[in-house]
Amino acid sequence: MTTAAAVVVEQPPLHYLNESYGVRSWLLTTDHKRVGLLYLLSLTGAFFVGGFFAVMLRLELLTPAGDLLQAETYNKFFTMHGVIMVFFFLIPSIPAALGNFILPLMIGARDVAFPRLNLASWYIYVLGAAFTTYAVVSGGVDTGWTFYTPYSTMSSTTQVMPTAIGIFIVGFSSILTGLNFIVTIHRMRAPGLTWFRLPLFVWSLYATSLIQILATPVLAITVMLLGAERLLHVGIFDPAIGGDPVLFQHLFWFYSHPAVYIMILPGMGVISELVTCFSRKTIFGYSYVAFSSIAIAVFGFLVWGHHLFVAGQSVYAAMVFSFLSYLVAIPSAVKVFNWTATLHKGTIEFRTPLFYALGFIGLFTIGGLTGLFLAALGMDVHVTDTYFVIAHFHYIMVGGMVMAYLGGVHYWWPKISGRMYPENLGRIAAFIIFLGFNLTFFPQFILGYLGMPRRYHSYPEEFQVLNVMSTAGASILGIGYLLPMIYLLWSLRYGEPASDNPWNATGLEWQTPSPPPRDNFEHTPVVTTAPYDYPGREVVVD
Amino acid sequence: MARSAVPLYVAVFVALIVLTGVTVAVSYVDLGPASVVVALAIACVKAVLVLLFFMHLRESPGLTWVVALGGFFWLGILIALTMSDVLTRGWLPVGGP
Amino acid sequence: MTEHAAAVAHQFDDAEQQRGAAELGMWIFLATEVMFFGGMFTAFTAYRWLYPEAFTHASRHLDALLGGINTVVLIGSSLTMVLAVHGARHGHRRMLLVCLALTLLLGSVFLGVKAIEWSSKWEHGLVPGLHFTLTGADAGRQELFFFLYFAMTGVHALHLVIGICVVGVIFALAWRGHYSPEYHNPVEVTGLYWHFIDIVWIFLLPMLYLIGRHGA
Amino acid sequence: MIEARFSLPLFPEQASTLAPRVDALLFFLLGVSVFFTVAIAGCLVVFAVRYRRRPGNEVAEQVHGSDRLEIAWSVIPLLLCLVMYVWGAQLYFAAASPPPNALEVTSVGKQWMWKFQHLSGPREINELHVPVGLPVKLLMTSQDVIHSLYVPAFRVKQDVLPGRYTQLWFQATRPGTYHLFCAEYCGTLHSGMIGQVVAMEPAEFQRWLAGGAGASPAASGEKLFSELGCDTCHRADAQARCPDLGGLLGRNVTLANGQTLVADEGYVRESILDPGAKLVAGYENIMPTYQGLVSEEGVLELIAYLKSLPERHP
Secondary structure (H helix, E strand, O other), rough: OOOOOOOOOOOOOOOOOEEEEEOHHHHHOOOHHHHHHHHHHHHHHHHHHHHHHOOOOOHHOOOOOOOOOOOHHHHHHHHHHHHHHHHHHHHHHHHHHHHHHHHHHHHHOOOOOOOHHHHHHHHHHHHHHHHHHHHHHHOOOOOOOOOOOOOHHOOOOOOOOHHHHHHHHHHHHHHHHHHHHHHHHOOOOOOOHHHHHHHHHHHOOOOHHHHHHHHHHHHHHHHHHHHHHHHHHOOOOOOOOOOOHHHHHHHHHHHHHHHHHHHHHHHHHHHHHHHHHHOOOOOOOOHHHHHHHHHHHHHHHHHHHOOOOOOOOOOHHHHHHHHHHHHHHHHHHHHHHHHHHHHHOOOEOOOOHHHHHHHHHHHHHHHHHHHHHHHOHHHHHOOOOOOHHHHHHHHHHHHHHHHHHHHHHHHHHHHHOOOOHHHHHHHHHHHHHOOOHHHHHHHHHHHHHHHOOOOOOOOOHHHHHHHHHHHHHHHHHHHHHHHHHHHHHHHHHHOOOOOOOOOOOHHHHHHHOOOOOOOOOOOEEEOOOOOOOOOOOEEOOO | OOHHHHHHHHHHHHHHHHHHHHHHHHOOOOOOHHHHHHHHHHHHHHHHHHHHHHHHHHHHHHHHHHHHHHHHHHHHHHHHHHHHHHHHHHHHOOOOO | OOOOOOOOOOOOOHHHHHHOOOOHHHHHHHHHHHHHHHHHHHHHHHHHOHHHHHHHHOOOOOOOHHHOOOOOOOOHHHHHHHHHHHHHHHOOHHHHHHHHHHHHHHHHHHHHHHHHHHHHHOOEEOOOOEEOOOOOOHHHHHHHHHHHHHHHEEEHHHHHHHHHHOOOOOOHHHHOOOOOOOOOOHHHHHHHHHHHEEEEEHHHHHHHHHOOOOOO | OHHHHOOOOOOOOOOOOOHHHHHHHHHHHHHHHHHHHHHHHHHHHHHHOOOOOOOOOOOEEOOOOOOHHHEEEEEEHHHHHHHHHHHHHHHHHHHOOOOOEEEEEEEEEEEEEEEEEEEEOOOOEOOOEEEEEEEEEEEEEEEOOOOOEEEHHOOOOEEEOOOEEEEEEEEEEEEEEEEEOOOOOOOHHHHHHHHHEEOHHHHHHHHHHHHOOOOOOHHHHHHHHHHHHHHHHHOOOOOOOOOOEEEEEEOEEEEEEOOOOOOHHHHHHHHHOOOOOOEEEEOOOOOOOOOOOOHHHHHHHHHHHHOOOOOOOO
């Protein structure tokens, strides 16, 4: 890719971080890069609050008797762990923070299509977070992040309403980000940047946005109906008047299953960037990787019923949903195979982001394959609602998504901050996280098959050894997560200044200064080549 | 050219009013199960008229068509797969014969 | 970036790109609106299938005449809205202003009729959870119907209130001469939103008011 | 005690006819998973080492893809997935279809306990005695929120819903005491809503049954039937204003709106609590609702009574 290289020497160079100062310049910014950083900051806060609850849960589970926390407190903690991690960290993480920062740079645009809407999305996120924070500090909520009726509407005496309002609000933040990105990708691409020249991260953000705009409104209306039912003590999910609690589960999972793909798809996009950059190779099977993102987004809408195999759903519907669930496995597998093939005959450089990428591929493979267990009807009956499910989705969400997120943060850190992070510390942290993660969650697969139900405050004694292993792993994992937080902050001041393109990567974001100027590019770039156009002998395989 | 659109809008408006009258009138006739189909069919025709003419979908680029149809298609997914449960729940009687 | 015309925001290259982005954005937003209402339509479909008799009985408590009148009012407002857009496109300021005013008026009439209907439901004790006095074997299922009735018409009315506010702002801006045949994106996208509200009502009328009218 | 504390079971007990079948599927899935995990992790490690950047390997070979490979690694996993699907669906359908001769136990879940009642009388709380070698069917409902009855050793689980009946069946194969869990989060003491299933040799089970006190649910149901005045209308004579209920369960019923359905437990429950919902053809909608007048257990007893009635032919 080429840009018109007009070298303008200014002292000191003006960029998005130093063009204006002060709180106002940040809180009223419409610069997608600053909005991205606002998200990055709030997300990190949410991550550590959610992480605190996770630590407390694991400590409680050290012993079979519920002796550290009371049952009520434990129930609130796993609920708030879920709510905060899902709605306030995982869903916005890569799209709203990294996506916001990188997407316009990647497509050679000056900003997203609707910059003010973009800032509004962040404020909506903050407002939603405020309601949820209120719910947390005013006593907490104990329904589980799934809010199953009639427990959430008729039985629970905790702060369901403020939490529901918070989730309703934060949903619109997600919708507006998705809307913004879709319009941006359609309308704001630089000249010559055709669809098949787009970096795969852009494809994955596009697929993610599709889910955000089509699934999130259903969550919003469902939460609204739930709130009304709780308020009026009567409603459409209330069995006393003929309402069907299973219908709530349908509506809830119509959002919440695709939401899993909101979390993982952008991660997959990041991995495509990392694998190509650090093997200095073009992606293997570009169009297959690109279209598998879209396929995952579309098929992801057809499988929600696999959360209801023992919920009282009809046997026949269950069979349809099981079948469709297997179909969505294929595009995910295709991605894994293509990333692996990309490494073949590359020239692989072991930098921190690549460590995260390799970790992602391995852990996502395990997470994905155990998904096949859960899609198999007869097997799911035994393992659903047990720690098997917990282990499975943490392999996807934490082993997959968080790995990709950290990989992406490290990869784009020089562009974001203009500084390099300490490489060796980065590698050590990635290794600690990988180790801690596996020790935390692998034992939970076994616990699940043994039959330990999820959301249990106390448990039979024979499960203790595996739980102790899991808690030990969690403490390692916790240290692993604190490390990047510390050295990235350190690097802001003491890190080596980063060059415009420290990785020698392709992609428009690397052809502008680090950090980029307010309008991203001195001159609108013109794209003439395919993405991942790394040097090397071209080999044709049929 | 500029003026020619106004009579079209008025014609669409008249068609919508007539269809409203028809759907109200038909609802007083017992058509059995077909009454739901007829009522929804008329509503669909009205919605298509609004989309094509009032919302100018007729003159819009293909992408707009994709977005407009996509919304309804996804609603179709939601309703169809939810009903696949509701409709077939009774097929295997609980308790069994 | 100084070559940008005043009305073109800095991130866009030209007015054409800006217009395309605005319209695409609104259509996508309407797709999300379809799904927002879709959750309630799904619930309605399921319960209508499960409890057809109770829903028929409950539906007969609604006033089909008022529902029909409101349909005509709302379709009329769609006509005035599209004429306002026509006026904006061709620079007929008077037509734009008059039609926007008529749209505001008709939208308010719709809400007024709706308010009359709701208050009569209150008087007849048909408001679930707050004042519901139906008794009899299928009272519970009828309560389900009325819960959905209030949820659907309530959310629809909320959209209309927002629509009226937006049209009001557009009217004020048009009054000050903000719009020209070259730049009137806000009028276009507001029109799209308004027609969408109309479409929702087009489906609500037969679903809520007209099921099982015969034999009533 | 010390032993129990440091035991490390890695595989659950197999104590039902279903358990080995589920485990067989597990081993197939495990085999496939281990194969792919090792293959991919192996490739990652081998490639990472072999193609690491070093003098002599500073430029990659640019391969853009291979349609043949893409098709191969889409179709082969798809075929494997289809095997998993069919296998899993078969097990599921078997688990959803209780044999007709199954011993019936009714169960009501409430925050936070499990209540069971055997057809021959004994009631139990948080403990369920079942015979080995005979199919047992649980007909379940909940009094408040959603619960889920889960017996890991039997590999069975089913949510228990308010306002509806769900069922679950198993055939124990080995005498012993097994965990019974609530698997659907149901509030503060969710993790205390546990108990045990005691599987006994049939002869021993008969002795246990005989030792249990209490009227059979059919007898309680009969008493309830006359207490609630059901028998004033539901009679077997010609002047009866309501349908005769003898042999109702499992019969085809034609409704007033022309539909037909098989009268199952859910239908009977609905007809007691909401009589007008599915009116039988040829009868007036004159029955009052018994919502609030009869408990979930009472409804189950009435159903047991109806099942005990012989089919009468006029």
